[in-house]
Amino acid sequence: xxxxxxxxxxxxxxxxxxxxxxxxxxxxxxxxxxxxxxxxxxxxxxxxxxxxxxxxxxxxxxxxxxxxxxxxxxxxxxxxxxxxxxxxxxxxxxxxxxxxxxxxxxxxxxxxxxxxxxxxxxxxxxxxxxxxxxxxxxxxxxxxxxxxxxxxxxxxxxxxxxxxxxxxxxxxxxxxxxxxxxxxxxxxxxxxxxxxxxxxxxxxxxxxxxxxxxxxxxxxxxxxxxxxxxxxxxxxxxxxxxxxxxxxxxxxxxxxxxxxxxxxxxxxxxxxxxxxxxxxxxxxxxxxxxxxxxxxxxxxxxxxxxxxxxxxxxxxxxxxxxxxxxxxxxxxxxxxxxxxxxxxxxxxxxxxxxxxxxxxxxxxxxxxxxxxxxxxxxxxxxxxxxxxxxxxxxxxxxxxxxxxxxxxxxxxxxxxxxxxxxxxxxxxxxxxxxxxxxxxxxxxxxxxxxxxxxxxxxxxxxxxxxxxxxxxxxxxxxxxxxxxxxxxxxxxxxxxxxxxxxxxxxxxxxxxxxxxxxxxxxxxxxxxxxxxxxxxxxxxxxxxxxxxxxxxxxxxxxxxxxxxxxxxxxxxxxxxxxxxxxxxxxxxxxxxxxxxxxxxxxxxxxxxxxxxxxxxxxxxxxxxxxxxxxxxxxxxxxxxxxx
Amino acid sequence: xxxxxxxxxxxxxxxxxxxxxxxxxxxxxxxxxxxxxxxxxxxxxxxxxxxxxxxxxxxxxxxxxxxxxxxxxxxxxxxxxxxxxxxxxxxxxxxxxxxxxxxxxxxxxxxxxxxxxxxxxxxxxxxxxxxxxxxxxxxxxxxxxxxxxxxxxxxxxxxxxxxxxxxxxxxxxxxxxxxxxxxxxxxxxxxxxxxxxxxxxxxxxxxxxxxxxxxxxxxxxxxxxxxxxxxxxxxxxxxxxxxxxxxxxxxxxxxxxxxxxxxxxxxxxxxxxxxxxxxxxxxxxxx
Numbered sequence: 001x002x003x004x005x006x007x008x009x010x011x012x013x014x015x016x017x018x019x020x021x022x023x024x025x026x027x028x029x030x031x032x033x034x035x036x037x038x039x040x041x042x043x044x045x046x047x048x049x050x051x052x053x054x055x056x057x058x059x060x061x062x063x064x065x066x067x068x069x070x071x072x073x074x075x076x077x078x079x080x081x082x083x084x085x086x087x088x089x090x091x092x093x094x095x096x097x098x099x100x101x102x103x104x105x106x107x108x109x110x111x112x113x114x115x116x117x118x119x120x121x122x123x124x125x126x127x128x129x130x131x132x133x134x135x136x137x138x139x140x141x142x143x144x145x146x147x148x149x150x151x152x153x154x155x156x157x158x159x160x161x162x163x164x165x166x167x168x169x170x171x172x173x174x175x176x177x178x179x180x181x182x183x184x185x186x187x188x189x190x191x192x193x194x195x196x197x198x199x200x201x202x203x204x205x206x207x208x209x210x211x212x213x214x215x216x217x218x219x220x221x222x223x224x225x226x227x228x229x230x231x232x233x234x235x236x237x238x239x240x241x242x243x244x245x246x247x248x249x250x251x252x253x254x255x256x257x258x259x260x261x262x263x264x265x266x267x268x269x270x271x272x273x274x275x276x277x278x279x280x281x282x283x284x285x286x287x288x289x290x291x292x293x294x295x296x297x298x299x300x301x302x303x304x305x306x307x308x309x310x311x312x313x314x315x316x317x318x319x320x321x322x323x324x325x326x327x328x329x330x331x332x333x334x335x336x337x338x339x340x341x342x343x344x345x346x347x348x349x350x351x352x353x354x355x356x357x358x359x360x361x362x363x364x365x366x367x368x369x370x371x372x373x374x375x376x377x378x379x380x381x382x383x384x385x386x387x388x389x390x391x392x393x394x395x396x397x398x399x400x401x402x403x404x405x406x407x408x409x410x411x412x413x414x415x416x417x418x419x420x421x422x423x424x425x426x427x428x429x430x431x432x433x434x435x436x437x438x439x440x441x442x443x444x445x446x447x448x449x450x451x452x453x454x455x456x457x458x459x460x461x462x463x464x465x466x467x468x469x470x471x472x473x474x475x476x477x478x479x480x481x482x483x484x485x486x487x488x489x490x491x492x493x494x495x496x497x498x499x500x501x502x503x504x505x506x507x508x509x510x511x512x513x514x515x516x517x518x519x520x521x522x523x524x525x526x527x528x529x530x531x532x533x534x535x536x537x538x539x540x541x542x543x544x545x546x547x548x549x550x551x552x553x554x555x556x557x558x559x560x561x562x563x564x565x566x567x568x569x570x571x572x573x574x575x576x577x578x579x580x581x582x583x584x585x586x587x588x589x590x591x592x593x594x595x596x597x598x599x600x601x602x603x604x605x606x607x608x609x610x611x612x613x614x615x616x617x618x619x620x621x622x623x624x625x626x627x628x629x630x631x632x633x634x635x636x637x638x639x640x641x642x643x
Numbered sequence: 644x645x646x647x648x649x650x651x652x653x654x655x656x657x658x659x660x661x662x663x664x665x666x667x668x669x670x671x672x673x674x675x676x677x678x679x680x681x682x683x684x685x686x687x688x689x690x691x692x693x694x695x696x697x698x699x700x701x702x703x704x705x706x707x708x709x710x711x712x713x714x715x716x717x718x719x720x721x722x723x724x725x726x727x728x729x730x731x732x733x734x735x736x737x738x739x740x741x742x743x744x745x746x747x748x749x750x751x752x753x754x755x756x757x758x759x760x761x762x763x764x765x766x767x768x769x770x771x772x773x774x775x776x777x778x779x780x781x782x783x784x785x786x787x788x789x790x791x792x793x794x795x796x797x798x799x800x801x802x803x804x805x806x807x808x809x810x811x812x813x814x815x816x817x818x819x820x821x822x823x824x825x826x827x828x829x830x831x832x833x834x835x836x837x838x839x840x841x842x843x844x845x846x847x848x849x850x851x852x853x854x855x856x857x858x859x860x861x862x863x864x865x866x867x868x869x870x871x872x873x874x875x876x877x878x879x880x881x882x883x884x885x886x887x888x889x890x891x892x893x894x895x896x897x898x899x900x901x902x903x904x905x906x907x908x909x910x911x912x913x914x915x916x917x918x919x920x921x922x923x924x925x926x927x928x929x930x
Contacts, residue, residue, distance in 0.1 A: 434735035435739075450782055450783065455924050459920075461775075465775065469768065470765070474761065480750045481750055482703040540729075557708075565706075570700045572751055
């Protein structure tokens, strides 16, 4: 239990220290040290878990509850104030509704509910803690160099970096709290802090666009928070509990009994995981500095959303409307976001849509709620966290060195920044290609979808995978293109950036080699505990071994044969006579014409707007119907109607 | 175990021979359809041998690596298939191989090969859903993704999966790169942009791509065979006959259509996947 406290409190302390430290060198040292300690702490937590196996902690302290309540009230007052100040009244309104509602609940009904254990640690929260502790703190280290450049690019403005690092570390602390809370009121507290932290991070630059997007994120997440609060209230009043473990035990025993509160909590997860129709906040979050995007997309924020849904999986499933709602929203989001990614040329936007799509897949897995589907979902969380943070950080570095985040401007990156291009290529391969991580989990989810008998989802994953391969491969091709006469400019990259990216590359590959172990030591015991009986792995053991062998083969091929040729190198064909530099040909007007190549975006098919309109209207309808049905059945239960 | 090894070795050795012969047959049949005599049956082999004697040139130092990986993983894909492995594994490995080929073309940064590469990518996106649905169809009827189990399963999957079968035959045109969907590279010189995807490949590299295609064609026909295999000799005979008929059909289509726009390729392939594939699966699920 001590380790959990340490992981929550230590980043908090560091955050306050960073708030007052102004010197670059001192900040660098503190962040690096803290990152090391946090990563070590999360690994220690895992080791401790395997030694003791302790799961739930009866930590009851009235003072903590009151402190949380006071902080919650203060945050609510801040939100109300800032909402009015920026004329974003919706944010104020949501805060006015939910915080008093919950405080009232805590002081009346909630006060009498016996809470057995407030904190817990199981294999799922351990995996999450490892992701937050390792990847989250790596991103903080990366941010050191990046933010130095960022400040340099915006030299006219006030240096707000202490604030930036403060929020980053508060975020990590809140995430640790979120994944280890068993008391839902505690979880809600951390949940709201992550919403507010991302509000500050997105609005960091204080431009009009940044402020607007930050408020959009806040409003959508507050709406989710409202769903969370309603879920807690229903649990408290109808089921007389506010413990996650009790809820899940009931849900496992009688599938469907927990459908009503689960639907509201899952709704909170859907908003946080940026599922349609709430995907726009994550896209808007791109205005923030790249480390923020990396943090939001990989190890925090959206992962809290999918963590919630994966956690609730036993209460969902094909048999009840909550499950159907969740899986449909996830499936539609996966398909539409994958399509929309094709039409984008802004690298961060492609990454954002790919995140939304992958989260959609995880949400769908959680919605299906079988052991196999949850296996796939957790694997997706792990691989996605590693690979997506790598890609975001690479795009950030590229942006600072080539002055653009547009994929079309990354022409010849293979010559200009060979190491960075290689990292991007590894990241992209990790996102969709066999034998790397994401494909393994996609394979597993495909099997799980078929087994669930939901043919609609089967069709969705077939078409979505095809689109996924399209947009990644065209980017991969751009990265691989060898453009003549490119000058190497990668010596300006900060060594922190190389270190972090290098570590993530190693992790990407290591995860592909180690996933059978992760499966048998972490996922399978977890799934057996939750779903009972012999848990089915989604992939058979020999297929997992084949995948690992293939990873090794691909690595060896690259190591031994890449870039080695004894052949004579000749100019390419350009229809007109090649001027000799591979960049211009001799045109019909007796003049050299330069050649430039652009990717294919199929705007008329997969235009962003069209995909969003279709996706958002379908998912909004599904959510309204789903929650409407839940409210309807709740009223029936409460009034004792014909049930 | 022994039979697995034998069939993999047999595939690795025989597939290029049979594939090459089929290619030769293709050219003779095509020629007859066009009122010509056509080349000798072994012409594809002569071509490959000739390519191997060309001067060793390349446009950059990474392209050969990608092409070699393409060849390697095409062979591996087929090996998984003929070892009785998982159909999804087969499909994903094939995707890996195709991506290597596409990246090889991209790496040259040549306009013509890049257009070819992007079109190949489009074709991949067009056929992928139907290929996946085919594998899932087998899983739903046989209860296993493993080729081994599908072949020995007692029932002939063609009957419940008749829609999926015709859907698969439809996308075979894309996979074989036959007209009207030979967008990325074509052997009809009159409708090709220089040489599409393979513009910048030459000599031994080009020969490798040819042989890889023979391998690829054989195990694609293996998919067709799966629809009829039911563990009996008759199933096998029917399977082989239908494979030959399917190949002949593709040649026939190839000679009777001009290249169509890419929009037609993706629209029709996805529509076929939706109507023949998804609806068929839905019916299988219901019964």
